[in-house]
Amino acid sequence: MNLLQSYLELYELLKEDNSTKEERRNFALKEKIEQKRAYEQLFLWLQKHREKLTDRGIASRYLHIYKTGFGIISLLAFVFGFLAASVVLHYNGSEPVNVIYFLFLSFITPLLTMLFSLLAMMKRDFFLHISFTYILQKLFAKFSKKSIDEALLDKDVIRWIFIQKMQSSALLFALGMLASLLFSITTQDIAFAWSTTLDISAEQFHTFLAAIALPWSTLLPSAVPSLELIEQSHYFRLGGEISKEMLSHAATLGSWWQFLAMETLFYAIILRLFLYIFATIWLKKKLQKSMLQMPQAKALLEDMNQPIISTRAKELEIPLQVEDGITKSRKKEKHITYSALLGYTFAADELPLIAEVLEIKAKEYLGVAGKNSLEEDTKIIAKSAGNVAMVFKAWEVPTMDFIDFLEELSTHASSVTLYPLGYAKENFQVKQKDISIWQEKLKQQNYSNVEVLI
Amino acid sequence: MKHPSFCVVGHPNKGKSSIVASLALDDTVAISNIPGTTHYKRSYPLQVDGKVVYELFDTPGFQRARRVLAWLEQHEVSADKKHEVVRAFVDEHRDDPKFHDEIELLEPILDGAGIIYVVDASKPYSSEYEAEMEILRWCNQPSMALINHIENDDYSDEWKRALGYYFKLIRTYNPMQSSFKEQLHILESMAHLNEEWTESVKESIVLFKQYHEQMIQKSALLISELIQESVTHIEKTTLHKEDVTEADKSALEQKYKQRLRDMETASYKKIEAVWNYQHLQKESFLLPFEEIDLFSEEAASIFGLTKKELLFSATTSGAITGAGVDMIFAGHTAFLGALIGGVVGATGAYFGFDELSEVKILGQKLGQRYLQMGPMKNRNFPYILLSRALLYTTKLMQRSHAKRDILSLHDGALKEQLLDEKLKKSLEKYHKKFRKAEKLSYDEQKEYQRLLEESLKRGCYGYSSIDSL
Numbered sequence: 041m042n043l044l045q046s047y048l049e050l051y052e053l054l055k056e057d058n059s060t061k062e063e064r065r066n067f068a069l070k071e072k073i074e075q076k077r078a079y080e081q082l083f084l085w086l087q088k089h090r091e092k093l094t095d096r097g098i099a100s101r102y103l104h105i106y107k108t109g110f111g112i113i114s115l116l117a118f119v120f121g122f123l124a125a126s127v128v129l130h131y132n133g134s135e136p137v138n139v140i141y142f143l144f145l146s147f148i149t150p151l152l153t154m155l156f157s158l159l160a161m162m163k164r165d166f167f168l169h170i171s172f173t174y175i176l177q178k179l180f181a182k183f184s185k186k187s188i189d190e191a192l193l194d195k196d197v198i199r200w201i202f203i204q205k206m207q208s209s210a211l212l213f214a215l216g217m218l219a220s221l222l223f224s225i226t227t228q229d230i231a232f233a234w235s236t237t238l239d240i241s242a243e244q245f246h247t248f249l250a251a252i253a254l255p256w257s258t259l260l261p262s263a264v265p266s267l268e269l270i271e272q273s274h275y276f277r278l279g280g281e282i283s284k285e286m287l288s289h290a291a292t293l294g295s296w297w298q299f300l301a302m303e304t305l306f307y308a309i310i311l312r313l314f315l316y317i318f319a320t321i322w323l324k325k326k327l328q329k330s331m332l333q334m335p336q337a338k339a340l341l342e343d344m345n346q347p348i349i350s351t352r353a354k355e356l357e358i359p360l361q362v363e364d365g366i367t368k369s370r371k372k373e374k375h376i377t378y379s380a381l382l383g384y385t386f387a388a389d390e391l392p393l394i395a396e397v398l399e400i401k402a403k404e405y406l407g408v409a410g411k412n413s414l415e416e417d418t419k420i421i422a423k424s425a426g427n428v429a430m431v432f433k434a435w436e437v438p439t440m441d442f443i444d445f446l447e448e449l450s451t452h453a454s455s456v457t458l459y460p461l462g463y464a465k466e467n468f469q470v471k472q473k474d475i476s477i478w479q480e481k482l483k484q485q486n487y488s489n490v491e492v493l494i
Numbered sequence: 495m496k497h498p499s500f501c502v503v504g505h506p507n508k509g510k511s512s513i514v515a516s517l518a519l520d521d522t523v524a525i526s527n528i529p530g531t532t533h534y535k536r537s538y539p540l541q542v543d544g545k546v547v548y549e550l551f552d553t554p555g556f557q558r559a560r561r562v563l564a565w566l567e568q569h570e571v572s573a574d575k576k577h578e579v580v581r582a583f584v585d586e587h588r589d590d591p592k593f594h595d596e597i598e599l600l601e602p603i604l605d606g607a608g609i610i611y612v613v614d615a616s617k618p619y620s621s622e623y624e625a626e627m628e629i630l631r632w633c634n635q636p637s638m639a640l641i642n643h644i645e646n647d648d649y650s651d652e653w654k655r656a657l658g659y660y661f662k663l664i665r666t667y668n669p670m671q672s673s674f675k676e677q678l679h680i681l682e683s684m685a686h687l688n689e690e691w692t693e694s695v696k697e698s699i700v701l702f703k704q705y706h707e708q709m710i711q712k713s714a715l716l717i718s719e720l721i722q723e724s725v726t727h728i729e730k731t732t733l734h735k736e737d738v739t740e741a742d743k744s745a746l747e748q749k750y751k752q753r754l755r756d757m758e759t760a761s762y763k764k765i766e767a768v769w770n771y772q773h774l775q776k777e778s779f780l781l782p783f784e785e786i787d788l789f790s791e792e793a794a795s796i797f798g799l800t801k802k803e804l805l806f807s808a809t810t811s812g813a814i815t816g817a818g819v820d821m822i823f824a825g826h827t828a829f830l831g832a833l834i835g836g837v838v839g840a841t842g843a844y845f846g847f848d849e850l851s852e853v854k855i856l857g858q859k860l861g862q863r864y865l866q867m868g869p870m871k872n873r874n875f876p877y878i879l880l881s882r883a884l885l886y887t888t889k890l891m892q893r894s895h896a897k898r899d900i901l902s903l904h905d906g907a908l909k910e911q912l913l914d915e916k917l918k919k920s921l922e923k924y925h926k927k928f929r930k931a932e933k934l935s936y937d938e939q940k941e942y943q944r945l946l947e948e949s950l951k952r953g954c955y956g957y958s959s960i961d962s963l
Contacts, residue, residue: 350539
């Protein structure tokens with residue numbers, strides 16, 4: 041019962057729980073949860089969060105119906121047992137009580153129902169649809185104002201609850217019978233006999249009863265009916281009256297009660313008790329398993345047990361805002377003569393060849409940046425005048441070093457014409473992708489006397 | 495001891511952000527071919543339960559390397575004091591917008607970060623890089639060079655010769671095509687930069703493996719939930735009229751298909767989140783229904799119990815009540831009570847089902863007539879869904895977080911490899927249960943997930959165990 045309560049409470053808490061993975065993991069680290077078994081971890085979490093449960097929650101409402109329902113069934117089982125035994129043991133003083141009726145109720149029926157229970161234990165869905173808990177769950181889902189998951193209880197758990205409750209009800213039924221037997225023999229002087237239409241001799245009946253009484257025959261021999269007693273208490277309805285021999289042994293006819301009490305105690309109570317304990321253990325196992333299978337419980341366990349590993353940046357990247365400038369681009373022209381041709385990160389001796397390929401001329405060829413020092417570049421800029429051309433490696437992206445140089449150059453030269461170049465092995469042909477990058481960068485600049493030839 | 499940190503630096507547009515995105519498994523890193531996309535340094539810590547194991551910095555590229563170097567070279571100091579000059583430069587120019595990018599990239603290095611200098615070996619070497627490498631040498635921090643190949647040309651040899659002058663450790667790494675194994679190798683290299691960092695970086699390699707394992711487990715769980723939910727899904731529509739029209743059936747079918755598609759899309763979104771994808775663009779990948787037979791069923795229920803369930807319930811309940819009467823009469827009734835009880839219960843339920851379904855309790859109708867679609871009985875459906883999900887996840891696992899192109903999801907061969915006949919056979923018993931709308935037990939669920947995890951690992955790494963890497 042406690043485990044079922046824990047199950048339902050865990051179900052309710054997890055349904056409502058909106059803790060983050062971080063909070064769950066912190067809880068696990070604080071409670072050193074990793075050394076514990078999975079369902080122990082769940083219990084610990086439940087214990088620490090139980091105060092959040094309310095009387096109006098699913099767990100308490102369901103448990104209330106569950107307890108009331110099975111409480112009534114248990115009470116009825118005991119009353120039924122008492123009444124059934126009272127009817128069977130009813131003695132009117134004129135006819136003896138036939139022990140076979142009682143044997144049927146306290147020996148045959150328990151064995152049959154125990155067989156029935158064993159079948160139910162082995163076969164799934166055997167009892168599912170008549171299960172009180174199943175109907176309860178369906179009704180609860182139908183009429184509950186709060187919607188409830190159909191899978192509040194797993195089908196297998198419902199089966200085992202029903203099996204366990206069947207054993208406890210049967211146990212109470214048997215206790216009711218035993219109570220009734222003891223009450224009857226205390227308050228009445230009952231004459232027991234045995235009677236059957238079947239052709240069974242006293243010897244055969246004795247063998248049968250001795251087999252039944254085998255478990256206690258050595259411990260309690262007085263609770264084993266003797267052949268003599270069986271012979272003396274053989275009752276024949278024919279004639280409508282009790283035989284004289286029975287009457288002569290009237291005092292001994294009552295001694296059957298010890299056998300009946302022991303037989304009820306052993307077959308209807310002790311064996312049932314074993315079955316009840318077995319069913320309880322299995323129910324516990326099923327509940328534990330079902331608890332671990334609850335999707336929210338699985339998520340909780342995962343969150344608690346898995347370290348939070350993250351590799352990502354915490355802050356969002358701030359995009360760079362750029363504004364357009366006025367630097368223009370236009371198509372290449374040939375046969376132009378410049379006052380100087382500067383090669384940005386080119387050596388001076390590479391430039392005449394480049395000029396030839398570009399079909400332009402220059403009075404001076406100068407390498408800038410690259411191996412040059414800043415001072416050297418400053419000197420070159422200082423003496424730049426007129427129309428200056430500058431070639432640069434288009435495959436390299438523009439840096440601010442380039443922009444600084446260009447800015448300074450544009451203040452000295454009357455105009456600066458930029459020639460982006462591709463690889464020499466490709467005849468300096470520029471890839472469109474590279475040109476786009478340069479155009480994108482240069483159009484942000486505000487040089488009225490600078491233009492890019494593409 | 496402070497955790498190890500590594501600063502990814504270099505010329506603009508050499509793939510620094512791509513390298514960081516692939517190593518940090520983060521697709522939020524802004525990557526473009528426009529220089530200066532990265533304007534601020536950004537930290538990517540590997541954290542375990544809030545504790546930083548190592549930290550990676552993405553930085554803007556060098557913009558005014560020559561000017562910085564010129565400033566440094568004005569200060570004639572011995573080698574052991576050079577890093578102090580760099581610090582002096584940073585302190586002096588902290589508020590100078592001209593050197594914003596240099597300050598951003600130098601600060602973490604001066605705080606103790608190892609240097610990962612990135613170059614693009616698909617472009618020829620040029621002397622203008624020497625100023626950058628010289629500045630890094632002034633910082634006097636453990637360093638390595640990473641050769642990237644943005645395009646197909648290869649100038650690795652000239653780059654290696656030049657880099658060898660400045661760096662002891664040179665590795666080649668293409669963030670666009672890097673596998674998890676290659677990412678781990680780069681981390682291994684980083685571990686050797688500084689003896690003090692070795693332990694932490696090695697720990698981070700173990701954690702990376704654990705992280706991948708976690709992500710695979712989560713993906714397998716999400717896939718198994720998707721298959722289970724989709725196959726067992728029942729779409730119902732309450733019937734208000736006597737006859738079911740074609741329009742009713744068609745509307746339900748559309749709803750059913752849409753629901754299955756929504757489930758798949760939602761599941762893929764979750765898998766993307768598991769693999770740290772926030773901006774993934776992919777091809778249209780809608781679940782096809784052309785080759786799948788769908789069917790619908792007309793039924794009714796009372797308390798949510800179907801006629802069959804109610805019939806069984808009423809029969810057995812009646813029989814038990816009758817048996818109680820038999821017991822009270824001590825068997826005199828020869829179990830006639832049980833028999834009568836069972837028959838009465840069954841008859842009542844059978845003939846009374848329709849009438850009962852019209853009864854109202856607490857204003858609610860006791861029973862409902864409905865049209866139902868699902869659970870999916872088509873045997874192929876779970877495999878179609880599964881192979882798609884496995885392919886999708888494997889594609890995510892294989893994809894570098896540096897990629898910004900559209901994810902292609904058409905790979906028949908990989909699909910076949912991920913869901914081979916052996917795996918299909920192993921999964922059939924579970925799918926059988928799904929088709930009957932049955933849930934898997936805890937152990938079955940675990941086994942189902944394990945099979946999917948193995949398939950994902952085989953598809954991505956070629957091994958069924960991550961430790962083989």
